[in-house]
Amino acid sequence: MSGGDWTKILPRLAVGMVVYDRRYEMPGTIADFDGPMVCLTRPTGLEWRSHCVSIRPATAYERRQLQALARLHAQRQRGIAPT
Secondary structure, three states, X not given: OOOOOXXXXXXXXXXXXXXXXXXXXEEEEEEEEEOOEEEEEOOOOOEEEEEHHHEEEOXXXXXXXXXXXXXXXXXXXXXXXXX
């Protein structure tokens, strides 16, 4: 992708959107933007930045995966073993 093509991708992304990062091979939620970089977060508190060209909207499966991770993390924070 050429240098200017990222400007076509950013308007399709929004803060709070669940996306899949192909570079890190995991889903996350968009927290912010910094030029062509997208700031992502996971329910565990992990934060990272990726170029917008490596981001795509998450599939239904990937959204469920992130929700399951959030439930597991919440259980562990409360000290409850998962069933």
